Amino acid sequence: MIIRERYLKQIRPFYNQDLIKVLIGIRRSGKSVILTQIIDELKKKETDDEHIIYMNFEDFDYEEYTDSKKLNNYVKEKIKDDKKYYIFFDEIQNVNSWEKVVNSFRATKNTSIFITGSNSDLLSSDLATHIAGRYVSFKITPFTFSEVCELLDITDKSDLDETFNDYIKWGGMPQRFMQSDDASKKTYLSDIYDSIVIKDIVKRFNIKDIDLLNRIVTYILTTPAQTFSPESLKKYFESESRGVSLETLYNYLDYIVRANLVSKAERYDIRGKRILTGKYKYYLTDLGFTNILSDGKKEQLGAYLENIVYNELIARGYNVNIGNLENGEIDFIATRFEEKIYIQVAYILSDESVIKREFDAYKKIEDNYPKYVISMDKFDFSQNGIIHKNIIDWLLDK
Numbered sequence: 001m002i003i004r005e006r007y008l009k010q011i012r013p014f015y016n017q018d019l020i021k022v023l024i025g026i027r028r029s030g031k032s033v034i035l036t037q038i039i040d041e042l043k044k045k046e047t048d049d050e051h052i053i054y055m056n057f058e059d060f061d062y063e064e065y066t067d068s069k070k071l072n073n074y075v076k077e078k079i080k081d082d083k084k085y086y087i088f089f090d091e092i093q094n095v096n097s098w099e100k101v102v103n104s105f106r107a108t109k110n111t112s113i114f115i116t117g118s119n120s121d122l123l124s125s126d127l128a129t130h131i132a133g134r135y136v137s138f139k140i141t142p143f144t145f146s147e148v149c150e151l152l153d154i155t156d157k158s159d160l161d162e163t164f165n166d167y168i169k170w171g172g173m174p175q176r177f178m179q180s181d182d183a184s185k186k187t188y189l190s191d192i193y194d195s196i197v198i199k200d201i202v203k204r205f206n207i208k209d210i211d212l213l214n215r216i217v218t219y220i221l222t223t224p225a226q227t228f229s230p231e232s233l234k235k236y237f238e239s240e241s242r243g244v245s246l247e248t249l250y251n252y253l254d255y256i257v258r259a260n261l262v263s264k265a266e267r268y269d270i271r272g273k274r275i276l277t278g279k280y281k282y283y284l285t286d287l288g289f290t291n292i293l294s295d296g297k298k299e300q301l302g303a304y305l306e307n308i309v310y311n312e313l314i315a316r317g318y319n320v321n322i323g324n325l326e327n328g329e330i331d332f333i334a335t336r337f338e339e340k341i342y343i344q345v346a347y348i349l350s351d352e353s354v355i356k357r358e359f360d361a362y363k364k365i366e367d368n369y370p371k372y373v374i375s376m377d378k379f380d381f382s383q384n385g386i387i388h389k390n391i392i393d394w395l396l397d398k
Contacts, residue, residue, distance in 0.1 A: 001174070002151050004034055006315065010138055011038065015046065016084070018106055020131055022123065023116040025140030026260035026285045027200070028192050030174045031116040032056065034140060035088050038114065042086055053078050056090035068097040072104065079109055089115045093122055099130040106134060116140075118200055121258045141315045142286045143172035145308070145395040151177060160392050168304050171288025189288045200259035207255070212244060216252050220262055220282050222294040225303040225310070227322075229279045253282075260285055265310065268321035268333055270365060281322055283310045302347040305391055306331060309345050309374060312395055325364055340369040349377050349388075359386055 007023075014021055015038070023031045039052055053075060055062050065071040079085050087105060092098045092115040105111050123137065143151065145167055154163050170176055170185050173192065179185040197217065207213050216233070230249040237244050257264050263283050267276040284290055284307055313320045313334045323330030323342065332343040342365065344358045358373045359381075365371070371386045374394050381388040389397075 001033055002147060003037060004030060004147070006144075006147075007034055007138060007140060008037060008041070010317075012041075014136055015042065016112055018112065018134075020102060020106060020135035021112075021114040022135050022137040023114070023140050024120060024122055024137060024260070025116075025118070026142070027118045027196055028173055028175060029140050029142045029260075029285075031140050032090050033174065035090060035114060035116065039086070039088065047084065047086060050080075051083055052086050052088070054088040054090070057094040058091045066095045068095055068101050071095055071098075072101050075101075075105060079111075082110055084110045084112060087111050087113045089113070091116060091118060093117045093119050103130040103134065106131075118196075118260060119204070119258055120260050139314065141172075141311060143174055143177075144312055144315050145172070145392070146398075148172055148177075149396065164392055168287060168301070168308070169291055171286035171291075173286050173288055176288060185288075186292050189292050193289055193292060196259055196261055200261075201255050204259075205251075205255045207252075209248070212242070212248070213252055213255075215242070216249070217256055217261070218293050220253075220256065221284055221289050223303075224284050224287070224290055224300070225281060225306040227279050227281050232279075257282075261289070263310070263314065265320055265322050267324045267329075269324050270330070270333070271326070275321070276324055283307050285311070302345070305347055305374070305376070306345040308395070309343060309391070313343075323365075325361075328361055330361055330365070342369060342371045344371075344373045345391075346373065346375045349373075349375050349381055355381060359383060362386055 011021060023034060025031050035054070039054065042052065043049070055065065057066055065074055075087065089095070089098070089102070092102070095101070098115075102113055102115060106113055123131070123135070145164065148154075148167055149160070149163060152163065154160060170189070173189065176185050176188050179188050197213070201207060201213065202210060215237070219233070219236070230246050230253060233249050233253075234244060234246055253264075256262055262285060265281045265283060267279060268274070269276050287304055287307055290304075310320060310332065313332060316336070318334035318336045321333045323333045330342050331345050334341050334343065342362065344361055346354065346358050349355045349358065362371050372394075373381065373386060373388045374391050375388070376391055377388070378390055
């Protein structure tokens with residue numbers, strides 16, 4: 001396993017602060033490993049085993065402590081002196097009223113608390129008012145392509161294309177790299193998918209129509225990077241002789257996003273400088289999931305590349321929107337603090353008409369922020385101040 005320095009360097013400044021450190025991400029994306037790496041660093045520089053308390057609430061050994069009162073009593077018994085204790089609660093969403101316990105230890109004991117969760121609404125419940133303004137959050141993603149190359153020790157450029165093709169097909173979920181063949185990779189990803197659907201959607205939101213949920217999830221996961229709305233989904237299901245209400249579709253789409261299976265990108269009116277409501281784009285948190293559900297369907301390489309670029313931007317800490325123009329769109333507007341970049345993604349700039357389409361999309365944008373076209377091409381098509389990058393080169397840029 002690699003050291004996930006991208007996240008550790010963000011979290012390190014808060015190791016000894018009383019702010020609660022919250023790591024949120026899809027199941028099996030590596031949150032527990034990051035906690036382990038933080039613990040290793042603390043043991044080397046800050047503390048000893050006796051002042052570290054770690055509990056994983058997916059582990060049956062800790063099942064009784066999913067009761068908040070029992071958890072509170074257990075941790076209190078572990079705290080035996082006035083030195084700082086580092087408390088790690090993994091998959092905290094399994095504990096009822098967890099916010100009260102966490103905030104109590106933050107407020108009354110000399111602690112530094114780290115928690116992880118698999119639901120993006122971990123901090124949006126009514127109980128979360130107990131820790132409002134007292135936490136910092138970090139979104140953890142599956143491996144980026146550069147992390148995959150580090151993991152596999154890919155240093156020869158001749159191996160990059162093969163590794164990237166594998167990344168497109170099977171994604172970056174960390175433990176899938178421990179599987180030796182395609183069948184075991186597919187089985188592993190299918191198990192994660194089932195766990196997310198059952199634990200983080202069906203059980204959490206008390207879903208009754210599981211067949212409809214599966215149809216919606218399959219539709220989204222096999223058509224990544226497409227623009228659609230609940231209204232268009234309703235028409236699709238009606239064409240399949242399956243009636244469904246708009247309210248149900250809105251709710252199910254929301255549940256899928258909150259389970260971190262996909263991310264929803266909003267559209268931003270570049271001229272009007274405002275967020276547009278109605279139609280959104282949905283991107284898979286990991287492309288491996290589309291492969292396990294789309295047997296026999298045509299590959300959508302352009303959409304897959306767009307999905308990879310979106311996930312990379314999120315991993316780099318950007319806020320990402322779809323740029324809306326009067327007669328077209330820009331794939332991504334990515335902002336990070338004072339920085340802003342525009343990105344167009346294409347599979348191959350195959351002829352002059354495609355080159356013109358991708359580069360001319362920027363004609364109506366008059367600001368001087370960097371503008372990119374990213375594709376699989378190895379020849380540099382940069383022109384008129386617009387930067388063209390090969391996607392592998394861009395993904396490996398630090």
